[in-house]
Amino acid sequence: MVEPETFMFLSDLATNNRKAWMDAHREERDDALRNFSGIAMTLHDYADRFDPYVAETKNKPKQSYSKFFQEARDRVGPGLYRTDVDVFANAGNPVEDVGYYLHIEPGNCHAGAGLFQPSKSALAKLRTRLVDDPQGLVEITTDPEFKVAFPDGIVSRKMLGAVPDGFDSKGPAIPYLKMVGLGCRKDIPDALLLGDDVIDPLIEIFRSANQLVRYFD
Numbered sequence: 001m002v003e004p005e006t007f008m009f010l011s012d013l014a015t016n017n018r019k020a021w022m023d024a025h026r027e028e029r030d031d032a033l034r035n036f037s038g039i040a041m042t043l044h045d046y047a048d049r050f051d052p053y054v055a056e057t058k059n060k061p062k063q064s065y066s067k068f069f070q071e072a073r074d075r076v077g078p079g080l081y082r083t084d085v086d087v088f089a090n091a092g093n094p095v096e097d098v099g100y101y102l103h104i105e106p107g108n109c110h111a112g113a114g115l116f117q118p119s120k121s122a123l124a125k126l127r128t129r130l131v132d133d134p135q136g137l138v139e140i141t142t143d144p145e146f147k148v149a150f151p152d153g154i155v156s157r158k159m160l161g162a163v164p165d166g167f168d169s170k171g172p173a174i175p176y177l178k179m180v181g182l183g184c185r186k187d188i189p190d191a192l193l194l195g196d197d198v199i200d201p202l203i204e205i206f207r208s209a210n211q212l213v214r215y216f217d
Contacts, residue, residue: 001039002104002193006032010083011106013068017079022068029068036087039102040064043089046199050206051100051213053091064088066117084108086116089206096122098216100206103185109193111202112150113209114183115216116157127167127177129216134173140211149208150184157181184209 009028013021022029040061047055065088068081083105090099098115118126130137140146141153156179163169163177176182186205192198 001042001196001198002109002190003031003035004194006035006104007106007190007194010085010104013081014083014106017081017083019080022081032085033065036065036085036104037061039087039104040089042199043087043100043102043202046203047089049203051089051091051210053217054089054100057091064090064094066094095119098126098183098213100209100213101183102202104193106190109188109190110185111188111205112183112185113206113213114181114185116181116183118181123180126182126216127164130173130176131167133215134171134176136215137176138172140215143211145208146184146211149186149205152185154179154182154184154212156183184212 005028009025009032012025012028038061041059044054044057044059044061044064066082066086068085085104086094087102087104088094088099089101090097092099094101095117096115096119098113100111100113102111103109115122115126137154147153154176158180160178160180163174167177186208188198188201192201
């Protein structure tokens with residue numbers, strides 16, 4: 001599924017995170033982008049096995065993975081480029097809607113479901129849903145199948161120090177309201193992603209994450 005050259009390109013980018021280097025390696029970059037498009041198509045082709053809503057959605061491979069260039073407001077770390085990529089399988093817009101994803105990063109690959117870098121309007125929608133039905137998310141996180149698949153529970157890439165203004169500071173939704181985007185994840189060995197046999201484990205991960213996606217629909 002993931003080509004060895006893609007892992008190599010991401011590793012090299014991590015140690016050469018400069019425009020001059022990226023410009024000099026456009027061919028390798030374009031090969032990696034084609035790989036990501038192919039992965040997005042594969043996930044969509046198998047979507048009927050984990051989410052019929054995704055399967056019924058028109059596939060847009062080039063819009064189904066995160067971009068290398070980091071806008072200043074979204075930048076993580078000092079580098080100009082992301083050195084990891086998320087490939088999505090969504091029934092909506094990957095920036096606006098909770099969906100399934102495969103995170104590709106040498107030594108740190110995982111898969112699951114969520115919306116980790118939401119737009120301002122998408123984040124407001126997430127928080128409204130949490131306030132309207134906090135118990136629904138509690139039931140998901142305590143479900144035995146979910147707990148086995150995602151032992152870390154609900155995670156986020158960015159946490160606030162306090163509950164956002166306008167929200168109650170008590171109740172079961174508090175930990176999640178502090179999250180700027182959220183989701184679940186299960187680690188995957190790099191070696192497994194190099195073969196086509198990974199599709200069945202990915203489908204099982206997505207099936208376990210399905211209830212989280214449905215909660216935020």
